[in-house]
Amino acid sequence: MRKTLLALTLGLVTSTAFAAGEHGGSHAPAGDAEVDRTIRLEAGDMWFDAESLNVEPGHTIRFEITNTGHLAHEFVIGDAQAQEAHREMMQQMSGGHGGHGDHGGHDMAEGQHGGQMPAVNLAPGERATLVWTAPKNVDSLEYACNIPGHYESGMSGNIDLQG
Amino acid sequence: MPGSGVIHHPLTRRQILKGGAALGLGSAAALGVRPGWADPWGRTSVYAKGAEEGPEVALAIRREALPIDGQSARPMTINGTSPGPLIRLKEGQEAVLKVTNLLDEPTSIHWHGLILPPGMDGVPGVSFAGIAPGETFTYRFPVRQNGTYWYHSHSGLQEQLGHAGPLIIDAAEREPFxxxxxxxxxxxxxxxxxxxxxxxxxxxxxxxxxAKERTVADFFADVREKGFAATAEMRSMWAKMRMSSxxxxxxxxxxxxxxxxxxxxxxxxxxxxxxxxxxxxxxxxxxxxxxxxxxxxxxxxxxxxxxxxxxxxxxxxxxxxxxxxxxxxxxxxxxxxxxxxxxxxxxxxxxxxxxxxxxxxxxxxxxxxxxxADRGMEAMGAHGMAGMDHGTMAGMAGERSRMSANGMLAAGTAQPGSRFGQAGIGITPGERRTLVYGDLKAFTPWPDRRAPARELELHLTGNMERYIWSFDGKTFSEMTGPLHFHHGERLRLILINDTMMEHPIHLHGMWMELENGHGELIPRKHTLNVKPGERVSALITADAEGSWAFHCHLLYHMKAGMFRVVQVS
Structure with missing residues (x-):
């Protein structure tokens, strides 16, 4: 169990490092020693529990996210505009017409964040970990699932970074 | 981001009036002419008037003067409003709905889309005798579903007189949004x-x-655009259909x-x-x-x-x-x-x-x-002519690979001749994102995952000139017996629209799982829109013993004969 978790964490180090860089974090987290806080989140159809978060600026957070729904979901952190841009891109990817067939597919979610936003994709039943350092220069961010229709149905929450 | 806090109201008008409801049927009538669920603040605010919360609800049907669109009118009212009050039930409740007929003709209420015992379905001559003037009929049934539905009279043309209203069932568990x-x-x-x-x-x-029949001027415009031969051919085609485009x-x-x-x-x-x-x-x-x-x-x-x-x-x-x-x-x-x-x-x-x-x-x-819009050649669909090759024939070969051992298409597969990627007449493709049946996909498979054991094919037929609408060329009055479903069977209903109009086909008592190509995640519906020339199918679990109505939900089509009784036994 412990090994699996560690493997998942390591697998995400690349995107985590990007994330830290993007938001001007002072250090790239390497292991548990540097994690200030662990937040467990459930991604369901169509919600996150919790519905909002308070995070200390500069803190390194380990998110442990479990997909308890029937559909694939993602967990992406970014500001509202970045989330919206990502959402629009995902919508276009799903085809011009309401996403015939595969809107909400897991494959589509893969690799679409291009390392710009810290993100994980979760198949139904899957659990993943994301380590992320909260930036010091913004007041609030959003976490969201931008698979077409998911955000609109309620899969988003506010991260309050005002300390 | 929006907070999700519920807006609290210290004391709703509904609560104040709750005692008032005991004063008798139709007390909501005194509160005004508009249905109460039309309250501008919606659900999180008060239902000022006319919302009836279950499980016990009393409804009185009247014919009375009530202005509509600023003019005097005489609609049928339910508890004093037309359309009627919003009925709000909760999944898991035992609903008790008492309907009193204060008209001078028989009436009924059908709970559209609800899965309930056959005697409670409210179709005169099929599920019960109807409600005679002066009588009260009590509907009792367990509420086994949730979501947005409606109710309406199933007697004659009463529905056209505003004898209808919304029926909302709150979910017992968290909804997926x-x-x-x-x-x-x-x-x-x-x-x-x-x-x-x-x-x-x-x-x-x-x-x-x-008022939009094609004119001589249209004819010459068409000739300029398409040439005389094509125009004449088009005209003669529509004439043969006994329809105007x-x-x-x-x-x-x-x-x-x-x-x-x-x-x-x-x-x-x-x-x-x-x-x-x-x-x-x-x-x-x-x-x-x-x-x-x-x-x-x-x-x-x-x-x-x-x-x-x-x-x-x-x-x-x-x-x-x-x-x-x-x-x-x-x-x-x-x-x-x-x-x-x-x-x-x-x-x-x-x-x-x-x-x-x-x-x-x-x-x-x-x-x-x-x-x-003008119905073009594409609307001809399965009628032969232009639709032949893009529909039925070419599709068949491609579908063969998806057939199961008994020669039928695999469950959930779209029929060749279906047009689930199109919204229909009058919608310009690509102009905006428009919902199509192909978009509808369930979250989880429905309980009965058996493949269909047989297929039942029905043609939607009509003669526009004489305004006769029917199934398989026979109106309801020409039929001698019901359609028969074997109790417990899993069957595939195939609907082929031989007419040039859309038909919303409604089955009472059982869901129709619309085979739109999503395999185990096909959506289930109570009403299926079948476009002109289209061929669509639905899987049905015949688990509801008794007699059920099955019809086109265009009121005058039903009246003109597009109605059958389904007997499950």
Missing amino acids: RYDREHVLLLTDWTFEDPMSVFRNLKTAEGYYN RDIADVTGSTYSYLLNGHAPQENWTALFKRGERVRLRVINGSAMSYFDVRIPGLKMTVVAADGQPVQPVPVDEFRIAVAETYDVLVAPEDDTAYTIFAESMDRSGYARATLAPREGMSAELPERRAI
């Missing part, structure tokens, strides 16, 4: 003519309500006022929101004859349920709602501004309209109306 506020949007079509004269007009003069709807805005929650467009019924809220709109098409194309310019709508059943969310700009269907959509207005809820009738002869606004007294621009 979040929202802060909800509004019900019930679309209806009202005529000041007597419904029987409307029917007589349809019977005696083809195209009576169609501009028959989009039989009954049109030339007699109808299109109403939203009982209000005409200029009355501008307003639904309120607070900025940043996620609002659920429960849209019900309770019309007798009218399909609508619904959009809210400036807002994306995310479709989250169809016919009361949750579907994987589909963000759209517009959706077509067939008669008797319901769709639930979520919208999230971010700006402090008004939005127009625009429901254009499919034939473009008129529209219903409301406003979604942060305050009362606001309005937004009305979108430009679209031109009347």
Whole structure:
């Protein structure tokens, strides 16, 4: 169990490092020693529990996210505009017409964040970990699932970074 | 981001009036002429009048004077309003609905889309004897589902007189979406003519309500565009069909006022929101004859349920709602501004309209109306002619690989000849994102995962000139017996539309799982829109013993013979 978790964490180090860089974090987290806080989140159809978060600026957070729904979901952190841009891109990817067939597919979610936003994709039943350092220069961010229709149905929450 | 806090009201008017309800049937009538669920603040506010909360509800049916669209009218009312009050039940309840007939003719109420015992379904002559004048009939049934539904008279043409209302069932468990506020949007079509004269007009003069017949001028325009031979051929084709290519709807805005929650467009019924809220709109098409194309310019709508059943969310700009269907959509207005809820009738002869606004007294621009559509060759579909190769034949070869051992298509596969990727007549592909049946996908497979053991094929047929509508060429009065489903069987119903009009086909008592190509995740519906020339199929579990109505939900088509009884035994 412990090994699996560690493997998942390591697998995400690349995107985590990007994330830290993007938001001007002072250090790239390497292991548990540097994690200030662990937040467990459930991604369901169509919600996150919790519905909002308070995070200390500069803190390194380990998110442990479990997909308890029937559909694939993602967990992406970014500001509202970045989330919206990502959402629009995902919508276009799903085809011009309401996403015939595969809107909400897991494959589509893969690799679409291009390392710009810290993100994980979760198949139904899957659990993943994301380590992320909260930036010091913004007041609030959003976490969201931008698979077409998911955000609109309620899969988003506010991260309050005002300390 | 919106907070999801519920807005609390210290004491709702409904609570104050609860004692009042005990005063007797129809006490809501004293409160005003508008249905109470049309309260501008929607669900999180008070139901000022006319909302009836279950499990025990008393309803009184009357015929009385009530202005509609600013003119005097005599609709049928339910507890004093037309359309009737919103009935709100909860999944798991034992509903007790007492309906008192204060008319001078028999009446009934059918709970559209509800799975219930056959004796409680409310179809005179099929499920029960009807409710005689002066009598009270008590419907009792366990509420085994949730979502957005409606109810209406199943007696004669009473539905055309406003004898209908919304029926909302709150879910016992968490629904697959979040929202802060909800509004019900019930679309209806009202005529000041007597419904029987409307029917007589349809019977005696083809195209009576169609002011858009092709003219000599059109003919010459067509000749210029397509050449004489093509134009003449097109004309003769339509003549053979005994139809005009501009028959989009039989009954049109030339007699109808299109109403939203009982209000005409200029009355501008307003639904309120607070900025940043996620609002659920429960849209019900309770019309007798009218399909609508619904959009809210400036807002994306995310479709989250169809016919009361949750579907994987589909963000759209517009959706077509067939008669008797319901769709639930979520919208999230971010700006402090008004939005127009625009429901254009499919034939473009008129529209219903409301406003979604942060305050009362606001309005937004009305979108430009679209031109009347012309049914082109593509509408011919399975009729032979142009549709032959792109539909049935070419499709067959491709589908063969998906056939199971018994030679039938695998469960969930779309029929060759279906057009689930198209919204239908009058919608320009690519102009905006419009919902299509192919978008509808369930979250989880439905309980019965058996493959169908047999197929039952039915043709939707009609003669426009004589205004006869039927199944397999036979009207209800020409039929000698019911359609038979074996109790417990899993069957595939195939519907082939041989006519040039859309038909919303409704099965009572059992779900129809629409085979739109999504395999185990096909959506289930109570009403299926079958486009002209289209061939569609649905899987049915015949688990409801008894007799059930099965019909086209265009009221005058049903009246003209497009009705069958399904017997499950």
